[in-house]
Amino acid sequence: METDIKEVKTLYDLYRQLNVSGNLVQSSEVFTIHNLVDIGFKLPYRSQPFRPNYFSFLFVKNGVGAYTIDDQTFHAEPYSIYFTNPSNYRTFSWEKIEEVYLITFDEDFLRKYLREDVFDNFPFLLTETLSPKNATPSFYAKVEEIYLLMYREYHAGGANKYKIIGNLLSVLLFYIKEYFWEEYNPIYEGNRKSQIVKSFKQLLEKHYRDLTVGKIEVAYGVQDYAAAQGLHPSYFSSVIKSKTGKPIVHWIGEKTTSIAKSMLQNSQTSIKEITYRLGFSETAHFSNHFKKHTGISPTQYREHYQNGQPI
Known part of the structure; x- marks a missing residue:
């Protein structure tokens, strides 16, 4: 089975595999944010297995799909928030995409634009697998305001955009930690x-x-x-x-x-x-x-x- 797995490592590699225009990925820093509507998936879509080298957050305001990591499948549905880190093989599929924002970044970006002790503040970033979380509409609106600011900064191309995005990402992570994972300890989760x-x-x-x-x-x-x-x-x-x-x-x-x-x-x-x-x-x-x-x-x-x- 391993021989069928595509060793896609970067988001650029993944987009290239999907025949997506390279201008969706800005290469100066390992950070991206996109509405998946802009990717142009031909639905229904199912990816090849791959192993990424980046962290990702998925904010599903209106969409239906699924992510499979190793032998676990998680469903993405409206108002769900989904997190993965660099590690396991995975596939993803989409039945419906109307408004789904994907944020990706690597460890270098975290250290450069957040803090050296970023994993102390946000220990859930170290975990292998976290189930998607369903947010209340009010909380989703709160984080939506932040990630849309990040989206505008990313695509505006200002001189200090990554510094601004780094600060906004920190705020976003604190909100998510407080709402979902305040008591999370990666040592005690899983087998x-x-x-x-x-x-x-x-x-x-x-x-x-x-x-x-x-x-x-x-x-x-x-x-x-x-x-x-x-x-x-x-x-x-x-x-x-x-x-x-x-x-x-x-x-x-x-x-x-x-x-x-x-x-x-x-x-x-x-x-x-x-x-x-x-x-x-x-x-x-x-x-x-x-x-x-x-x-x-x-x-x-x-x-x-x-x-x-x-x-």
């Missing part, structure tokens, strides 16, 4: 394997935050993350791979790169200091890691960022 994944994600986040502020000096390896949950490294690694589709070393590598990008955007932090804080023994090792994951060196990344060039 045992889901708990292992969620505990790992939380520890990964905390560990790298401690690294960047100098609380600790040694980066964790697979054995360390396994030991934190009292698990054998082989079993722990197999759970992470089977539940998320990515080996644990990929999670660690991606987190290191994401944090490195955030630190490189601060011109006051030297590359040598970033090397030290992220647990690399030598600058050359850090540079090799960064280039392997991004295609450019840390110095080039910083230069592109400072000059406002696409990265």
